Amino acid sequence: MVDSVPAALPSRPDPPVNEHRSSPIVQEVSTPITRFGNPPTTKPTDTTELEDKPYYPRVKEALTKVFRLQSFRTLQLEVICDVMEGLDVFVLFPTGSGKSLTFQLPAVCQDGMTIVVSPLKSLILDQHRALRALGVDVEMLLGEMADSQRKEVWRRLGSGHVPKILYLTPERLEMDGMRSLLQRLQSSGSLARFVIDEAHLITDWGRSFRDAYVQLNTLRTAYPGVPISALTATASPEVQGDITTRLHLKIHAPWKLSANRPNLDYDVRPKTKNVLSEIADFIKNNHPRETGIIYCSSRDKCEEVAKVLRDKFQLSAKHYHAGMADQDKAQVQEEWSSGRIRIIVATIAFGMGIDKPDVRYVIHHSLPNSLNGYYQETGRGGRDGKPAQCILYYSTGDFYNRLRMIRGNPPSQMRDAEEDDIRRVMGYVTNDVQCRRAQVLAFFHEDFDPVHCRQMCNNCRDNTPCVTEDHTADAQKALRLFESLSRRPRARLTPPQFIAALKGSKAQMQVERGWTNDPLHGSCSHLSNDVLARLIDQMLWHNFLSIEQVRGSKDGYCQNYLTVSLSAAQPAFAQLMPTCPSLGPKRMRCGEASSSCCRSVLAGRVEPRVCGRQTAADQYRTL
Numbered sequence: 001m002v003d004s005v006p007a008a009l010p011s012r013p014d015p016p017v018n019e020h021r022s023s024p025i026v027q028e029v030s031t032p033i034t035r036f037g038n039p040p041t042t043k044p045t046d047t048t049e050l051e052d053k054p055y056y057p058r059v060k061e062a063l064t065k066v067f068r069l070q071s072f073r074t075l076q077l078e079v080i081c082d083v084m085e086g087l088d089v090f091v092l093f094p095t096g097s098g099k100s101l102t103f104q105l106p107a108v109c110q111d112g113m114t115i116v117v118s119p120l121k122s123l124i125l126d127q128h129r130a131l132r133a134l135g136v137d138v139e140m141l142l143g144e145m146a147d148s149q150r151k152e153v154w155r156r157l158g159s160g161h162v163p164k165i166l167y168l169t170p171e172r173l174e175m176d177g178m179r180s181l182l183q184r185l186q187s188s189g190s191l192a193r194f195v196i197d198e199a200h201l202i203t204d205w206g207r208s209f210r211d212a213y214v215q216l217n218t219l220r221t222a223y224p225g226v227p228i229s230a231l232t233a234t235a236s237p238e239v240q241g242d243i244t245t246r247l248h249l250k251i252h253a254p255w256k257l258s259a260n261r262p263n264l265d266y267d268v269r270p271k272t273k274n275v276l277s278e279i280a281d282f283i284k285n286n287h288p289r290e291t292g293i294i295y296c297s298s299r300d301k302c303e304e305v306a307k308v309l310r311d312k313f314q315l316s317a318k319h320y321h322a323g324m325a326d327q328d329k330a331q332v333q334e335e336w337s338s339g340r341i342r343i344i345v346a347t348i349a350f351g352m353g354i355d356k357p358d359v360r361y362v363i364h365h366s367l368p369n370s371l372n373g374y375y376q377e378t379g380r381g382g383r384d385g386k387p388a389q390c391i392l393y394y395s396t397g398d399f400y401n402r403l404r405m406i407r408g409n410p411p412s413q414m415r416d417a418e419e420d421d422i423r424r425v426m427g428y429v430t431n432d433v434q435c436r437r438a439q440v441l442a443f444f445h446e447d448f449d450p451v452h453c454r455q456m457c458n459n460c461r462d463n464t465p466c467v468t469e470d471h472t473a474d475a476q477k478a479l480r481l482f483e484s485l486s487r488r489p490r491a492r493l494t495p496p497q498f499i500a501a502l503k504g505s506k507a508q509m510q511v512e513r514g515w516t517n518d519p520l521h522g523s524c525s526h527l528s529n530d531v532l533a534r535l536i537d538q539m540l541w542h543n544f545l546s547i548e549q550v551r552g553s554k555d556g557y558c559q560n561y562l563t564v565s566l567s568a569a570q571p572a573f574a575q576l577m578p579t580c581p582s583l584g585p586k587r588m589r590c591g592e593a594s595s596s597c598c599r600s601v602l603a604g605r606v607e608p609r610v611c612g613r614q615t616a617a618d619q620y621r622t623l
C-alpha cells in the first residue's frame with residue numbers, strides 16, 4: 001500500500017524561516033487559530049493554492065489510501081505543507097487534534113527516515129502498533145526490547161534498509177551506535193527530519209524535563225540542515241519561547257490551536273471517606289461498559305484503589321505504575337487498550353501520548369501536581385470527540401501531603417515553582433464560582449468566554465446564589481488572634497482549634513490554656529464554621545499561614561498545625577479579599593458575563609489588588 005505513494009521532493013540543505021505562507025485548510029475551522037500574533041480566526045481559508053502544490057496529490061493519496069481518512073482536521077494540512085517543504089515547525093495542538101499525522105503522513109510521502117523522539121515506551125508501542133497495522137514501514141529501538149528484537153532492528157538498519165519512521169527514546173538517541181547511524185544517514189541524504197514529541201519536556205520552565213530531553217538542544221549543530229518538528233499539547237508562552245530557543249527552531253511562531261476541549265466535562269468534588277464508593281457508583285451508573293482512567297498520587301494508592309474496585313465493587317480494574325516490571329506494564333496496557341479490562345488505576349507514569357479514542361471518564365482520586373499536568377491527564381479522555389467526564393476529588397489532606405513532599409527537597413527555584421503549582425491547583429478546586437474551563441484555559445493565557453462552556457462544568461451548572469463579600473477585616477482579626485495565641489505556652493493550634501477560638505469556644509482546653517482571655521477570642525463569632533474554614537484556607541493558599549505536620553511517636557499519624565508564614569506581615573495582606581458564598585441576588589451563571597465574581601484563590605502568590613471582578617486570565621497575569 002505504501003509503495004503506491006510516489007517519492008517526495010529532495011530535501012533542502014537548510015530549513016528556512018517560515019516567512020510567507022498560504023493558509024490552506026481542507027475542512028471548516030471550528031477551533032480558534034493563533035498565528036503570528038494575529039487575532040484568532042474561525043473562517044475557512046481557500047485551499048486552491050495548496051492544491052496547486054506539486055506534492056499535493058501525494059499528500060492526498062497518503063491521507064486516503066494509507067491512513068484511511070477522508071479529510072484533514074484543522075491546521076493539519078498547513079503544518080504538513082511546511083513539513084513537505086523542509087521547514088521547521090512547532091505544533092501546539094490540544095490532545096486529540098491530530099498532531100501525530102503532521103509528521104507521520106509527510107514521512108510516508110518523503111524519501112529518507114524520520115526520527116521520532118518520544119518520552120515513554122507506552123507511547124512508542126501504541127504508535128508503532130498503529131502504523132504497522134496501516135502498512136507503514138516503521139521501526140523502534142527501546143532499551144527494554146529483547147536482545148534478539150533489538151539486534152534484528154540493528155541488522156536491518158545496518159544492511160541499508162531505511163524505514164519511513166524510527167521511534168526512539170531520548171536516551172537511545174545519545175548512544176554511540178545511534179550517532180554513527182544518523183551521521184551515515186545524513187551523509188547519504190537519507191535523514192529526513194527530527195520530530196520531538198512532548199516537546200515541553202525539553203524545557204526547565206516545565207520542570208518536568210529529564211536530562212536526555214535537555215540534550216536535544218544539540219541536534220541543530222550536530223546535524224545541520226535537518227529540519228525539526230516540535231510537538232506538544234501544553235506550553236505557556238514562556239515555555240514556547242524556551243522550546244524554540246533550545247531547539248534553535250527557525251520559525252516566527254508555533255502553529256497553535258485553542259487548548260479548549262469542548263467535549264470534556266469538568267467536575268470538582270470534595271473527597272470524603274466514601275470516595276471509592278462514590279467512584280464505583282459513578283462508573284456503574286454512567287459508564288458500566290466503557291473505558292476510563294483513575295489517577296492516584298502514589299504507587300501504593302494505585303494498587304489499593306484497583307484492588308478495592310475489583311474485590312468490593314466487582315469492577316474490571318488493574319493498576320499501572322512505574323514500579324512494575326516492564327512485562328507487567330505492557331500486559332496491563334494491552335489489556336486496557338483492547339478493552340479486556342475497562343479501568344486502569346495509574347500514576348502519571350501512564351497515559352502520555354496514549355492514543356485510545358474511547359476513554360469516557362478520567363477521575364483524579366488525588367490532586368494533580370499542577371494545572372498543566374491536570375490538563376494533560378484529563379486530555380486523555382474523549383479523543384474521539386464524544387463527551388467524556390473529568391472528575392477531580394480534592395481534600396486539604398492531599399494538599400498538605402503534597403506540600404510536605406515538596407518541602408522535603410532542598411530549597412531551590414524548582415521547589416518554589418512546584419509549591420506554586422500545587423497552590424494553583426488548590427485555588428482551582430476551591431474556586432466553586434468561576435467556570436472550570438475558563439480557569440484551566442487561563443493557565444495557558446487563553447481568554448475564554450464562559451458562554452461557550454455550555455454548562456459542561458459543575459460551576460456553570462450550579463444555580464446556588466452567590467455574592468462577593470469582603471472578609472479582609474475578619475482575616476486581619478484572625479491573624480492577630482493567631483499571632484497572639486501562638487506566643488503562649490502549649491500554643492500549637494490545629495485548624496479546628498483555631499476556628500473554635502475565633503468562634504469564642506469555652507471548651508475546657510481553650511479555657512485551661514488561657515485562650516479565652518485574649519481580647520480577640522470570639523472576634524469572628526458572627527461567621528459560620530464553614531466560612532471560617534474557607535477564610536483559613538484562603539490564608540493558607542495565599543501563603544499568609546502555613547501548615548506544619550508533626551508525626552506522632554506511637555502510630556505515625558501526622559497532625560497538622562497552623563504556623564505564621566513570613567509573608568503574613570507583608571502589606572499585601574491588607575489587599576487580600578477572601579470571599580465566601582452566601583445568599584444573594586444570584587450566582588454568575590454560564591454565559592452571563594465573561595468575568596465572574598470569583599474568589600481570589602487561583603494564584604499561589606498574589607500581587608496587591610482591589611476587590612473587583614477579574615477574568616480567569618487576569619488571575620494568572622499577576623504571576
